[in-house]
Amino acid sequence: MENTTTQNAVVAGLLHHMAACYKYLGAKERFRAIAYDVASRTVNNLQCDIAVYKDDKKALDELNGIGSSIADKIVEFLKTGKVGKFEQLKKKVPEGLLDLMDIIGFGPALVKVMYEKLGIRTRDQLVEALNTGRFEGLRGFGSKKIDNMKKGLQLYSEAQSRLLLWNALKAGSEILAAIQLFPEVMKAELAGSLRRGKETIGDIDIVIMAAVADQARLAKKITKLPQVAAVLAGGETKVSVRLAASHAQVDVRIVPPDSWGAALLYFTGSKEHNIRLRTIAREKGWKLNEYGLFDLHTEKYLAGKTEEDMYRYLGLQYIPPELREEKGEIDIAAKHRLPVLLTAGQIKGDMHLHSKWSDGEEDIDTIVQYVKKNFPDYAYLVVTDHSPSERVAHGLTEEAFLLQFAAIDKLNKKLGTAFVKKGVEVDILMDGSLDLPDRLLQQFDWVVASVHSGFTHDNTARLLKACEHPCVNCIGHPGGRLLGTWEGYAVNWEQLMVKAAATNTALEINAQPDRMDLPDELVKMALSKDVQLVIDTDAHALAHFDFMQIGVTIARRGWCRKENILNTCSWKEIQQFRNKKRKMK
Numbered sequence: 001m002e003n004t005t006t007q008n009a010v011v012a013g014l015l016h017h018m019a020a021c022y023k024y025l026g027a028k029e030r031f032r033a034i035a036y037d038v039a040s041r042t043v044n045n046l047q048c049d050i051a052v053y054k055d056d057k058k059a060l061d062e063l064n065g066i067g068s069s070i071a072d073k074i075v076e077f078l079k080t081g082k083v084g085k086f087e088q089l090k091k092k093v094p095e096g097l098l099d100l101m102d103i104i105g106f107g108p109a110l111v112k113v114m115y116e117k118l119g120i121r122t123r124d125q126l127v128e129a130l131n132t133g134r135f136e137g138l139r140g141f142g143s144k145k146i147d148n149m150k151k152g153l154q155l156y157s158e159a160q161s162r163l164l165l166w167n168a169l170k171a172g173s174e175i176l177a178a179i180q181l182f183p184e185v186m187k188a189e190l191a192g193s194l195r196r197g198k199e200t201i202g203d204i205d206i207v208i209m210a211a212v213a214d215q216a217r218l219a220k221k222i223t224k225l226p227q228v229a230a231v232l233a234g235g236e237t238k239v240s241v242r243l244a245a246s247h248a249q250v251d252v253r254i255v256p257p258d259s260w261g262a263a264l265l266y267f268t269g270s271k272e273h274n275i276r277l278r279t280i281a282r283e284k285g286w287k288l289n290e291y292g293l294f295d296l297h298t299e300k301y302l303a304g305k306t307e308e309d310m311y312r313y314l315g316l317q318y319i320p321p322e323l324r325e326e327k328g329e330i331d332i333a334a335k336h337r338l339p340v341l342l343t344a345g346q347i348k349g350d351m352h353l354h355s356k357w358s359d360g361e362e363d364i365d366t367i368v369q370y371v372k373k374n375f376p377d378y379a380y381l382v383v384t385d386h387s388p389s390e391r392v393a394h395g396l397t398e399e400a401f402l403l404q405f406a407a408i409d410k411l412n413k414k415l416g417t418a419f420v421k422k423g424v425e426v427d428i429l430m431d432g433s434l435d436l437p438d439r440l441l442q443q444f445d446w447v448v449a450s451v452h453s454g455f456t457h458d459n460t461a462r463l464l465k466a467c468e469h470p471c472v473n474c475i476g477h478p479g480g481r482l483l484g485t486w487e488g489y490a491v492n493w494e495q496l497m498v499k500a501a502a503t504n505t506a507l508e509i510n511a512q513p514d515r516m517d518l519p520d521e522l523v524k525m526a527l528s529k530d531v532q533l534v535i536d537t538d539a540h541a542l543a544h545f546d547f548m549q550i551g552v553t554i555a556r557r558g559w560c561r562k563e564n565i566l567n568t569c570s571w572k573e574i575q576q577f578r579n580k581k582r583k584m585k
Contacts, residue, residue, distance in 0.1 A: 015074075020101050038065035041540070042065040054075065054079065093115075103485050118134055156484060162200040164514060168248065172248075206253070207264050219237065220234075222239050222252055228244065229241075237254045238252065260306070261303070261306035261307045262293065262303075277314060315334060322556040325557075344548065348379045350536060351380075351384070354538070357404050359386065359394055367542070382421040385404070395435075401436075422445045427452055428450060428466045430453065432461060445575075447472050450477060457489060457490070459480070460496060463499075467496070467500055477512075483513075500529075507532075509555055511549075512544070512547060535565055535567060
C-alpha cells in the first residue's frame with residue numbers, strides 16, 4: 001500500500017494536470033482550471049490519507065475547494081486508478097508539456113503554439129527544437145524570448161534532479177524514524193547538506209552508531225525497509241538505497257561509538273569546511289578523517305566520539321551545522337566569537353498567513369485552535385489576507401476587510417485575549433503605490449507589502465517606494481522567486497536594504513518551501529545593513545505552519561541571532577517597531 005504522502009501527492013498531481021488541460025483549452029475553461037488547481041492544493045495539504053474518503057464522497061465534498069463534481073473524480077480515481085474525464089482531456093492536449101506550464105513564460109498560449117506550429121509534444125522534443133533553432137523566425141519568438149525559454153527549462157530540469165529542503169527533510173525524517181526503531185541502532189542522525197539546511201538537496205545522508213558486531217545485520221535490515229524501492233549498493237557499513245515515495249537516494253554509513261562524532265562531522269560537510277579542518281589538524285601534527293582524530297606519527301586515537309570533542313581538540317568553538325560552509329565561520333570559531341544562533345523555540349508568532357476570507361483553506365477560528373494546540377509558545381497570529389487586485393486569490397475589498405475586523409474582534413473576545421491581529425498582504429502596484437487606501441491601511445496592526453506582478457521587470461523602484469510608505473511594516477517574499485520555476489525579478493539589494501533600514505521596514509524570510517525568500521546569503525547581507533527580519537510561513541493550510549522550521553534554518557544559515565528576528569519579540573515590542581516608523585513621517 002502506498003504511504004499517505006505518496007497517495008495524496010498522486011491525486012493532487014492528477015488534479016493539477018487536469019487544471020493544466022483546462023488552461024490549455026482557453027478562456028472558456030478558466031473557472032474549471034482555477035477550481036481544479038484549488039482542489040489540488042487542498043489534497044496536497046491534507047493531513048490524513050485521501051483514501052479515507054474512498055467510500056465517503058459526502059465528507060470529501062465538504063472539504064474546502066472540492067465540490068461534488070471534483071469529488072466524483074477523486075472517488076473514481078481511488079476506486080479504479082483512472083479518471084475518465086482526464087483520459088478524454090489528454091486526447092486534446094500535449095500531455096508531455098503540461099508540467100512546463102508551471103514555469104513562468106511557458107503559459108498555455110506558448111504551449112499551444114509549440115504543439116500546433118511545431119508539433120512538439122514532449123520536453124525532449126522541446127529541448128531539441130530550442131537547440132536546433134526551430135523557433136527562430138516564428139512570430140513572437142525573438143532572441144530574448146528564446147533565451148528566457150531556455151533559462152526556464154534549465155531551472156525546471158535542475159529542480160527535477162534535486163529535492164527542495166522541506167521535501168528532503170520529510171523524506172529523510174521518515175526513513176530515519178524507521179531506522180531508529182531497529183534495536184541495533186544506538187544513535188542515528190541526518191547528515192550532509194540536509195543537516196546543513198541547504199535549500200535544495202541531491203542525496204540524503206544518514207549516519208548511524210552501532211556496535212561492530214551488529215553492523216552487517218543492521219545494514220541488511222535497512223535494505224528491506226518498506227520505504228526502500230531499490231538497493232543501489234550494499235555492504236556491512238555502507239548502504240545506498242532509492243526511496244519509493246520521493247525517489248531520493250539515501251546513503252547510510254554505520255560507525256562504531258568511537259567514530260560517531262568524527263563520522264557525523266565528516267559526512268555533514270561541507271567539503272570546504274572539512275578540508276580546512278584537516279589543514280588545521282595537520283598543522284598540529286594530527287590526522288583527521290571520518291574515523292577520528294589521530295596523532296600523525298603514532299596513530300594514537302585522540303578524539304572522535306562527539307563533534308564537540310573534535311572541535312575542542314582543534315582549538316575551535318563548536319560550529320553549528322548550518323554555518324559549516326567555510327565562509328568565515330572557522331576563523332571566528334578560533335576566537336570563540338560565533339553568534340548564539342536563533343532557535344525555533346524563540347519564535348513567538350506567525351505574521352503572514354491566509355484564511356478562507358481570501359485564498360486560505362481554513363477559517364480563522366480553526367486556524368487559531370490548531371496553532372494554540374500545536375504551537376503553544378505562540379503569543380500572536382497575524383492574519384494577512386490578500387488585497388483586491390489579487391483576484392485569483394479572492395483578494396478582499398475595503399468593505400470585506402472591515403467585516404473581517406469585526407470577526408477578529410468577536411473571536412478575540414471569545415478567547416479572552418487579543419491573540420489574532422489584523423493584517424493584510426497588500427499588493428505593490430506597478431508604480432509602487434499600494435492596492436488599498438491609506439485610511440484603511442492605518443487600521444491594520446501589521447501590513448505586509450508584496451509584488452505579485454511584473455516579474456520580468458527590475459522591481460527595485462517599486463520596493464523602495466513601498467518601504468517609504470508609513471503604513472508598510474514588512475516587504476513580503478522580497479525577491480519573488482519560485483524555486484524550479486522562476487529565479488525571481490531583478491532587485492538592487494544594496495539599495496533595498498539601505499532603504500529598509502532607514503525607513504524601519506522589515507524584510508521577510510518567507511518559509512514556503514518553493515520560495516525560501518530571502519535566501520541565506522541575503523539574510524546575512526541584511527544583518528550587515530541592520531535590517532530587521534521576520535520569519536513567516538505564508539500559510540494557506542494548517543500543514544503549512546510547520547514551515548516555520550525551515551524559516552528558522554534559513555535564518556541560522558544567515559547567522560541570525562534572536563534579536564535579528566522581529567517575531568521573537570512580544571507584541572508590545574512589535575507595536576513599538578511599527579509605531580517608530582509612523583512617527584518618522
